[in-house]
Amino acid sequence: MASFLSFGRYLPERILGNDELSRTLGCDPEWILQATGIEERRIAGPAETVADLGVQAAQDCLRNQRSPKIGLIIAASGSSERRFPGPAAEIGHKLGLSGVPAIDLPLASAGSLFAISLAAHLAPACGTVLVVAAEKMSGPAAAAPVDRNTAILFGDGAGACLISTESAGLQILDSALHSDGANTAALHLELSGPVQMNGMAVIRHATRRLPEVILEVLERNQVRAADVSAFVMHQANQNLIDRVARTLDAPSGRFYSNIRRYGNTSSASMLIAAAEWREQAQFPAGDTVCFATFGAGFHWGALLARER
Amino acid sequence: MSKQDKIAEIVKRVSKKPAAPDPEESLFDSGYLDSFALTDMVTELEHEFGLKIPDSDLNPRRFESIARIERYLDSKGNLAGA
Numbered sequence A: 001m002a003s004f005l006s007f008g009r010y011l012p013e014r015i016l017g018n019d020e021l022s023r024t025l026g027c028d029p030e031w032i033l034q035a036t037g038i039e040e041r042r043i044a045g046p047a048e049t050v051a052d053l054g055v056q057a058a059q060d061c062l063r064n065q066r067s068p069k070i071g072l073i074i075a076a077s078g079s080s081e082r083r084f085p086g087p088a089a090e091i092g093h094k095l096g097l098s099g100v101p102a103i104d105l106p107l108a109s110a111g112s113l114f115a116i117s118l119a120a121h122l123a124p125a126c127g128t129v130l131v132v133a134a135e136k137m138s139g140p141a142a143a144a145p146v147d148r149n150t151a152i153l154f155g156d157g158a159g160a161c162l163i164s165t166e167s168a169g170l171q172i173l174d175s176a177l178h179s180d181g182a183n184t185a186a187l188h189l190e191l192s193g194p195v196q197m198n199g200m201a202v203i204r205h206a207t208r209r210l211p212e213v214i215l216e217v218l219e220r221n222q223v224r225a226a227d228v229s230a231f232v233m234h235q236a237n238q239n240l241i242d243r244v245a246r247t248l249d250a251p252s253g254r255f256y257s258n259i260r261r262y263g264n265t266s267s268a269s270m271l272i273a274a275a276e277w278r279e280q281a282q283f284p285a286g287d288t289v290c291f292a293t294f295g296a297g298f299h300w301g302a303l304l305a306r307e308r
Numbered sequence B: 001m002s003k004q005d006k007i008a009e010i011v012k013r014v015s016k017k018p019a020a021p022d023p024e025e026s027l028f029d030s031g032y033l034d035s036f037a038l039t040d041m042v043t044e045l046e047h048e049f050g051l052k053i054p055d056s057d058l059n060p061r062r063f064e065s066i067a068r069i070e071r072y073l074d075s076k077g078n079l080a081g082a
Helices: A018-025 A029-036 A050-062 A088-094 A111-126 A181-186 A199-220 A238-248 A267-280 B003-015 B035-049 B066-075
Strands: A003-010 A014-017 A040-043 A070-076 A102-105 A128-136 A156-164 A170-179 A187-189 A195-197 A230-233 A288-295 A299-307
Touching (some): A003 A267, A018 A029, A040 A156, A070 A088, A088 A128, A111 A156, A230 A267, A267 A288, B003 B066
Parallel strands (some): A230 A288
Antiparallel strands (some): A187 A195, A288 A299
């Protein structure tokens, strides 16, 4: 069975608070906070690329590891600057890993969890897998014609993790992944223009699919939601996280949240949250942690891990 | 119970407010609904009136007030409680 060996993250320095953003968008900063739970988000510099963000997160992830031999890189991003190539090979090159196979997953929001699930299956054959999720969503979110309901949500950042067959860290027990292309129009980003989102449709499906898939993976492993020590979800909207907690009848304090500080960083958000959460949380052996995401596509999934 | 009364009951239930708003009152400006309560209300409307509301119809303006919701339901054809 594969395990999480380590996590890493990178957030750009520039902070865009609700006061500044609301002046640009002509809206009330309090409205942003109430609708989303977001107070500020990070914005990458104009010269920083998606690959640059990913490299920083990967270096943070690798910092305390004893030179692991990376056998595969998987990079998720929904905001890559190019149609091709995606950032995966460039991230590998900038990390000094030229020659290591690198796969791009162009999945916004759900990309990190899909990449981790793939990595857990591939690690026995490929060796240690470096998973990176990097996003520069603030640009597309604020592109003309601006939709303030979308522009208030997104920030930039990157997360990373190492998946290995070593008997250490958090052991990955199981995952469940789902996709439904019937909902492509509800949330999409074309080659130019802004992120386009039917917020009601996204909320309707996310509030149903996330609890469903979490329960799917929990029930398959005979774990009750009330017994899960921590939930680390895609940080899309605080109200969504709270709703999932209520639906599962699980204590909301067990749902790690940093959306107030970073906004929605799409596929990077779950790994950024995981990296921060892991710095603060070490549970007794046997305790379980549940990861979950939902995003454009729609793609959604959940993954269950256990403390060794 | 009229269709408008049924809609008002659903609005009260999902908003957890003791009284229903006036039929023309904005459900958003008056604090009855936010984006999440709105999707709950849509689910209850589907159950109550036996119809499927597609994602493409999920525009907050359609559900702005009880009167607008009634007009939307009327546009969907023959429904329970009509």
